[in-house]
Amino acid sequence: MALSHLAASASRSSSLLKPLSSALSLRRSISGDNSPLTVETSVPFTSHQCEAPSRSVETNPKELLTFFRDMALMRRMEIAADSLYKAKLIRGFCHLYDGQEAVAVGMEAAITKKDCIITAYRDHCTFVSRGGTLLEVFAELMGRQAGCSKGKGGSMHFYKKDSNFYGGHGIVGAQVPLGCGLAFAQKYSKDETVTFALYGDGAANQGQLFEALNISALWDLPAILVCENNHYGMGTAEWRAAKSPAYYKRGDYVPGLKVDGMDALAVKQACKFAKEHALKNGPIILEMDTYRYHGHSMSDPGSTYRTRDEISGVRQERDPIERIRKLILSHDLATEKELKDVEKEVRKEVDDAIAQAKESPMPEPSELFTNVYAKGLGVESFGADRKEVAFLREAMHDYSFLQMEKSFYALSFIAQRSHSSVGTAHPVLIYPGLYWEDSFSTKKEEACA
Amino acid sequence: MAATFHGVGATVAALSSSSSPSNSFGSKKLLSSPSRSFSVRKRASFTVVRSDGSVNFDLNSKGRRAQQLIANAVATKADSSPASSSSKPGHELLLFEALREGLEEEMERDPCVCVMGEDVGHYGGSYKVTKGLATKFGDLRVLDTPIAENSFTGMGIGAAMTGLRPVVEGMNMGFLLLAFNQISNNCGMLHYTSGGQFTIPIVIRGPGGVGRQLGAEHSQRLESYFQSIPGIQMVACSTPYNAKGLMKAAIRSENPVILFEHVLLYNLKERIPDEDYICNLEEAEMVRPGEHVTILTYSRMRYHVMQAAKTLVNKGYDPEVIDIRSLKPFDLYTIGNSVKKTHRVLIVEECMRTGGIGASLTAAITENFNDYLDAPVMCLSSQDVPTPYAGTLEEWTVVQPAQIVTAVEQLCQ
Numbered sequence: 001m002a003l004s005h006l007a008a009s010a011s012r013s014s015s016l017l018k019p020l021s022s023a024l025s026l027r028r029s030i031s032g033d034n035s036p037l038t039v040e041t042s043v044p045f046t047s048h049q050c051e052a053p054s055r056s057v058e059t060n061p062k063e064l065l066t067f068f069r070d071m072a073l074m075r076r077m078e079i080a081a082d083s084l085y086k087a088k089l090i091r092g093f094c095h096l097y098d099g100q101e102a103v104a105v106g107m108e109a110a111i112t113k114k115d116c117i118i119t120a121y122r123d124h125c126t127f128v129s130r131g132g133t134l135l136e137v138f139a140e141l142m143g144r145q146a147g148c149s150k151g152k153g154g155s156m157h158f159y160k161k162d163s164n165f166y167g168g169h170g171i172v173g174a175q176v177p178l179g180c181g182l183a184f185a186q187k188y189s190k191d192e193t194v195t196f197a198l199y200g201d202g203a204a205n206q207g208q209l210f211e212a213l214n215i216s217a218l219w220d221l222p223a224i225l226v227c228e229n230n231h232y233g234m235g236t237a238e239w240r241a242a243k244s245p246a247y248y249k250r251g252d253y254v255p256g257l258k259v260d261g262m263d264a265l266a267v268k269q270a271c272k273f274a275k276e277h278a279l280k281n282g283p284i285i286l287e288m289d290t291y292r293y294h295g296h297s298m299s300d301p302g303s304t305y306r307t308r309d310e311i312s313g314v315r316q317e318r319d320p321i322e323r324i325r326k327l328i329l330s331h332d333l334a335t336e337k338e339l340k341d342v343e344k345e346v347r348k349e350v351d352d353a354i355a356q357a358k359e360s361p362m363p364e365p366s367e368l369f370t371n372v373y374a375k376g377l378g379v380e381s382f383g384a385d386r387k388e389v390a391f392l393r394e395a396m397h398d399y400s401f402l403q404m405e406k407s408f409y410a411l412s413f414i415a416q417r418s419h420s421s422v423g424t425a426h427p428v429l430i431y432p433g434l435y436w437e438d439s440f441s442t443k444k445e446e447a448c449a
Numbered sequence: 450m451a452a453t454f455h456g457v458g459a460t461v462a463a464l465s466s467s468s469s470p471s472n473s474f475g476s477k478k479l480l481s482s483p484s485r486s487f488s489v490r491k492r493a494s495f496t497v498v499r500s501d502g503s504v505n506f507d508l509n510s511k512g513r514r515a516q517q518l519i520a521n522a523v524a525t526k527a528d529s530s531p532a533s534s535s536s537k538p539g540h541e542l543l544l545f546e547a548l549r550e551g552l553e554e555e556m557e558r559d560p561c562v563c564v565m566g567e568d569v570g571h572y573g574g575s576y577k578v579t580k581g582l583a584t585k586f587g588d589l590r591v592l593d594t595p596i597a598e599n600s601f602t603g604m605g606i607g608a609a610m611t612g613l614r615p616v617v618e619g620m621n622m623g624f625l626l627l628a629f630n631q632i633s634n635n636c637g638m639l640h641y642t643s644g645g646q647f648t649i650p651i652v653i654r655g656p657g658g659v660g661r662q663l664g665a666e667h668s669q670r671l672e673s674y675f676q677s678i679p680g681i682q683m684v685a686c687s688t689p690y691n692a693k694g695l696m697k698a699a700i701r702s703e704n705p706v707i708l709f710e711h712v713l714l715y716n717l718k719e720r721i722p723d724e725d726y727i728c729n730l731e732e733a734e735m736v737r738p739g740e741h742v743t744i745l746t747y748s749r750m751r752y753h754v755m756q757a758a759k760t761l762v763n764k765g766y767d768p769e770v771i772d773i774r775s776l777k778p779f780d781l782y783t784i785g786n787s788v789k790k791t792h793r794v795l796i797v798e799e800c801m802r803t804g805g806i807g808a809s810l811t812a813a814i815t816e817n818f819n820d821y822l823d824a825p826v827m828c829l830s831s832q833d834v835p836t837p838y839a840g841t842l843e844e845w846t847v848v849q850p851a852q853i854v855t856a857v858e859q860l861c862q
Contacts, residue, residue, distance in 0.1 A: 159647065166607070170634070177604050177631065189611075207599070371644060
């Protein structure tokens with residue numbers, strides 16, 4: 001299946017590569033080289049109110065192999081999360097990204113870690129592409145201490161501040177105004193960076209999106225709104241939810257671009273184009289035409305509102321990993337066996353991470369009250385009597401074996417106990433908001449006195 | 450990013466004197482005082498409302514100074530005490546000017562502070578709180594937003610996640626209901642769900658409360674709706690002194706703070722210190738120490754309470770009035786000490802009866818100080834009705850001083 005045109009130099013270099021690759025040992029990690037390669041995207045871009053970028057994408061073997069590896073990792077991770085959910089190790093909501101990996105990977109290739117990304121709840125793979133480790137992912141999904149949010153966020157709340165990944169949001173569409181706020185802060189600090197605010201085709205019908213778009217266009221903010229159109233908003237097909245499913249045109253005066261979201265190179269090209277555009281001219285909308293194989297979340301089988309034929313059809317014809325695999329093989333950048341080895345490696349990595357995550361402990365009961373507030377102005381109100389609350393907190397440490405759901409009953413028990421043992425001191429029930437992290441260590445001496 | 454220029458207290462002297470100080474409680478017309486320097490003061494020609502006989506200079510306002518009766522809680526004749534002489538330090542201004550001063554000083558001090566809201570920039574703010582700031586700091590720091598509360602509150606929160614310190618103004622607190630999702634889920638919870646990675650140092654402020662026949666939708670008290678949101682702090686200002694102090698403290702705080710102002714209190718006048726000061730966000734203010742009963746109140750009801758206190762004093766009671774100021778978390782330390790002293794509590798608030806601040810405070814006091822109470826906690830709140838337009842009806846929805854007097858008498862039997 002011819003997918004691309006080869007530049008003359010590439011074919012020469014690939015033929016040179018061929019004997020080398022077979023000569024070197026099988027243990028060589030497939031790193032590829034940086035010789036340029038030009039690939040055409042699967043379909044041309046459709047644009048609205050702007051000039052579409054060229055179909056020819058500059059890439060190199062190293063990048064293609066990185067794409068393959070990263071996407072294989074994400075795919076494996078999501079499938080493993082599926083099994084963990086069915087084994088009841090992951091509870092609550094779990095929204096899987098398999099099928100859409102090209103968007104995360106292609107976007108990351110076009111930008112730096114100083115650019116901000118904010119997305120909704122289907123955030124596991126975006127978190128990984130921003131530099132998150134598998135351990136953090138699985139530990140957070142299972143609610144353990146080693147998770148990226150210390151186990152307190154869950155599947156929908158992955159964040160990575162140092163690489164400007166702003167989450168991870170549960171309420172549909174609410175992240176888009178936040179994203180425009182990030183863009184505002186970037187403009188305020190004159191960073192020359194952009195923000196990618198991702199949302200789905202379901203969220204595209206939210207009013208706050210248009211409000212935020214209006215403000216971004218008015219203030220010329222470097223905001224790029226990316227609609228990951230997987231054609232289903234939860235259980236409703238897009239034609240049943242949107243009068244006009246051309247999401248890239250919905251900006252009206254804001255330019256838009258429609259991209260094949262299953263083609264990582266097209267995504268990369270579009271994001272590069274969008275970044276340049278946003279820094280000069282303000283907001284732009286990207287619509288990524290993509291697809292998710294799983295249902296909306298783990299509690300949705302995904303087959304009541306679409307046929308299995310459709311799902312398998314997309315998997316056969318448009319799967320992002322397969323596309324890159326074919327590209328690599330047709331350019332002779334690696335052998336099929338090597339790619340299979342990569343997949344095996346990735347599988348092992350995922351399994352190791354899960355095993356490590358399973359060993360991570362659940363959060364301490366005292367973690368219930370940390371991070372509610374950041375440390376205040378230095379004066380805290382401790383409740384009825386400073387000594388008593390300090391005593392209570394100390395008592396809580398003694399009861400650290402208590403489970404989270406029992407802790408409130410335990411606290412009232414402790415409160416009663418303190419009443420009898422501390423004389424005239426009055427039992428204090430935890431009043432919300434009075435707990436300040438690390439504020440009681442200095443008061444311990446007082447309590448113990 | 451150090452501030453390039455340092456705000457000097459003396460610059461405060463350049464206050465806008467365009468507005469004549471009209472006190473909303475007063476039935477007497479006031480003459481506007483042309484001179485604003487603090488060396489000259491016309492006596493008995495305008496009304497002064499003070500929280501105490503003297504001005505609080507220290508942060509710890511527990512008030513152990515001489516017990517001077519608050520004779521003038523609301524618009525009455527100017528008090529004839531020698532304390533109102535011209536030699537007092539500090540400068541006099543109205544509450545909205547105090548808010549502006551606080552905001553301006555913080556914006557000078559920290560270039561990350563910016564203001565977002567409807568009509569805050571070129572128009573100068575619908576209550577003149579941000580007047581002059583746009584010309585001084587530019588359009589990128591004082592931002593006029595379209596009428597889109599949900600999104601611009603969200604944008605403020607997003608900007609705060611990166612380290613900016615936006616001050617989001619709701620033109621009326623009631624409009625912030627449109628931004629409830631952003632305030633509750635993103636503002637309050639992000640610090641927790643990110644495991645401490647992000648702090649949201651945002652200030653959300655605006656006037657609320659029952660005004661003068663503004664109608665049901667524009668007379669809302671949102672503190673009761675927001676009080677359950679974990680992760681936010683709520684404060685209510687009531688005097689120019691604490692308005693400026695709380696505004697500055699809120700901006701400097703790393704936590705999201707909602708600052709509740711009151712539509713009818715914007716024109717209160719008080720003399721405040723020249724030097725830089727902040728008020729503790731979590732502390733309550735002792736307005737009037739007493740022995741017989743603890744009256745807890747906040748915002749506008751403070752003035753109704755002080756008016757009632759005047760009557761009560763004449764009748765022989767000695768109420769202790771505490772302006773709780775911090776609506777979330779409650780300053781149970783100050784309140785507790787007061788309850789341990791007086792053994793009787795009356796809460797006077799403007800919130801609705803159901804699920805209001807008073808309801809939570811009653812629960813907190815009963816849970817923690819039950820042994821110290823001689824009588825059940827009494828709570829006077831507004832009626833559970835949408836605020837009617839007609840003036841007489843509107844008066845009956847909020848607590849009036851006469852009701853407070855009756856309640857105290859009942860409590861002290």
